Amino acid sequence: QKEVEQNSGPLSVPEGAIASLNCTYSDRGSQSFFWYRQYSGKSPELIMFIYSNGDKEDGRFTAQLNKASQYVSLLIRDSQPSDSATYLCAIDNYGQNFVFGPGTRLSVLP
Amino acid sequence: GAGVSQSPSNKVTEKGKDVELRCDPISGHTALYWYRQSLGQGLEFLIYFQGNSAPDKSGLPSDRFSAERTGGSVSTLTIQRTQQEDSAVYLCASSLALEGEETQYFGPGTRLLVL
Numbered sequence: 001q002k003e004v005e006q007n008s009g010p011l012s013v014p015e016g017a018i019a020s021l022n023c024t025y026s027d028r029g030s031q032s033f034f035w036y037r038q039y040s041g042k043s044p045e046l047i048m049f050i051y052s053n054g055d056k057e058d059g060r061f062t063a064q065l066n067k068a069s070q071y072v073s074l075l076i077r078d079s080q081p082s083d084s085a086t087y088l089c090a091i092d093n094y095g096q097n098f099v100f101g102p103g104t105r106l107s108v109l110p
Numbered sequence: 111g112a113g114v115s116q117s118p119s120n121k122v123t124e125k126g127k128d129v130e131l132r133c134d135p136i137s138g139h140t141a142l143y144w145y146r147q148s149l150g151q152g153l154e155f156l157i158y159f160q161g162n163s164a165p166d167k168s169g170l171p172s173d174r175f176s177a178e179r180t181g182g183s184v185s186t187l188t189i190q191r192t193q194q195e196d197s198a199v200y201l202c203a204s205s206l207a208l209e210g211e212e213t214q215y216f217g218p219g220t221r222l223l224v225l
Contacts, residue, residue, distance in 0.1 A: 032212050043201055043217065046213050046214075051210070088153070090214075092212045098158075098212065100145075100152065102151075
């Protein structure tokens with residue numbers, strides 16, 4: 001059984017700070033890793049995906065992957081109140097076994 | 111091109127009635143997923159279609175739930191004899207399901223309320 005674990009939060013950070021969201025997974029065969037953002041009452045939307053160990057940066061977002069530790073994280077720099085949402089971690093193995101974590105609720109305080 | 115569309119956007123029904131929820135995936139996407147999300151909860155996987163393969167039905171919560179995908183495109187999720195605990199948002203997603211192209215794109219969801 002593949003498992004994806006996240007701290008449910010809420011994670012509260014002040015505006016302008018770095019928000020760090022963490023995710024661990026159980027299946028060592030996982031190949032692809034995704035971060036989705038879901039605003040209240042809306043559908044999840046993709047923020048970033050990462051396939052290789054290390055960091056991947058896109059604007060204020062950085063995804064970090066460590067396959068040896070089975071750990072993927074999302075850093076949000078210069079957090080804004082508009083970043084307040086639930087962040088879902090998801091893992092996949094070539095489209096065959098897509099699994100979502102329960103999500104971490106982030107609150108950015110003005 | 112158009113994204114994933116779902117209909118209806120909202121559905122109110124009485125306990126015991128059957129409902130059908132529709133999903134139109136992104137054109138060319140071979141994989142289609144149905145999820146359920148109760149208020150304040152995470153995504154609950156229901157069923158997965160990939161091309162012409164037999165669907166993965168492992169997430170369907172009971173035999174009252176069934177889904178079809180006709181012609182490898184449009185999918186219908188049917189809930190028979192609805193119960194109040196079926197009230198949730200039902201989300202559909204599609205993807206190319208290829209190496210490097212696994213991203214799932216979600217529709218706006220159908221909000222189901224069973225009275």
